[in-house]
Amino acid sequence: KNEVEQSPQNLTAQEGEFITINCSYSVGISALHWLQQHPGGGIVSLFMLSSGKKKHGRLIATINIQEKHSSLHITASHPRDSAVYICAVRSETGNQFYFGTGTSLTVIP
Amino acid sequence: GAGVSQSPSNKVTEKGKDVELRCDPISGHTALYWYRQSLGQGLEFLIYFQGNSAPDKSGLPSDRFSAERTGGSVSTLTIQRTQQEDSAVYLCASSLVRRGQVGYTFGSGTRLTVV
Numbered sequence: 001k002n003e004v005e006q007s008p009q010n011l012t013a014q015e016g017e018f019i020t021i022n023c024s025y026s027v028g029i030s031a032l033h034w035l036q037q038h039p040g041g042g043i044v045s046l047f048m049l050s051s052g053k054k055k056h057g058r059l060i061a062t063i064n065i066q067e068k069h070s071s072l073h074i075t076a077s078h079p080r081d082s083a084v085y086i087c088a089v090r091s092e093t094g095n096q097f098y099f100g101t102g103t104s105l106t107v108i109p
Numbered sequence: 110g111a112g113v114s115q116s117p118s119n120k121v122t123e124k125g126k127d128v129e130l131r132c133d134p135i136s137g138h139t140a141l142y143w144y145r146q147s148l149g150q151g152l153e154f155l156i157y158f159q160g161n162s163a164p165d166k167s168g169l170p171s172d173r174f175s176a177e178r179t180g181g182s183v184s185t186l187t188i189q190r191t192q193q194e195d196s197a198v199y200l201c202a203s204s205l206v207r208r209g210q211v212g213y214t215f216g217s218g219t220r221l222t223v224v
Binding site for chain 2: 035044045086088098099
C-alpha cells in the first residue's frame with residue numbers, strides 16, 4: 001500500500017470548470033506539498049501545508065490533519081493548467097518524503 | 110543563478126558504464142535533494158543533504174548509487190555500473206528555510222537512458 005494515494009489518476013475538464021484533486025496519506029507528517037509538473041518540463045512547488053488552507057491566484061489547497069487528507073482546487077480552469085499534479089508528504093520523524101503517483105489534468109478549450 | 114541547474118540535461122550511456130550527474134542549487138539554499146522519476150512512476154526520494162550534517166541516504170536503491178555535496182553547494186550523483194533499470198529522469202531540488210516555512214525549487218532534471 002502506498003503511503004500517499006491520489007485521486008483521480010486522470011482528469012479531463014472543460015475550460016472554466018472547477019477542479020478538485022484529492023490526496024490521502026497514511027503516515028505522520030510535518031508538511032504536505034502540492035507539486036505541478038508540465039509535460040517535458042520541471043517540477044514547481046505550488047503549496048506547502050501543515051494546517052488549514054492556502055490560496056494563490058486560482059489555486060486553493062486545504063488540509064485536514066485529523067483525517068489525513070488534502071485537496072487541491074483549481075477555480076476557472078484554463079488549458080494552461082494542464083499538467084501532472086503531485087501530492088508529497090514529509091515525514092514527521094525525519095526527512096523521508098513520500099509521493100503520490102500524480103493526477104494528470106487536461107483542460108480542454 | 111536564479112534556479113536549480115542540472116547537467117547534463119540528457120545522457121545516454123551503455124550498460125555497465127559509470128555516470129555522474131551534477132546539480133547546482135540556488136545560492137544560499139542549505140538543503141539539497143535528489144529524486145528520480147522512472148517512466149510511468151511517481152517521484153522516488155534518493156538522498157538528502159542538509160548543511161554539514163551527514164546525508165540521509167535512505168532512498169538510494171543500491172550501493173551502485175552515491176552522492177556527495179562539495180562545500181555545501183554543488184552536488185554530484187554517481188551511478189556505477191549502470192543497469193537498464195536505472196533509466197529515469199533524475200531531479201535535484203534545493204530548499205531554504207524562511208520563517209519556519211520551506212520552499213522547494215526543482216531543477217529541470219537529467220534524463221538518463223541506459224542502453
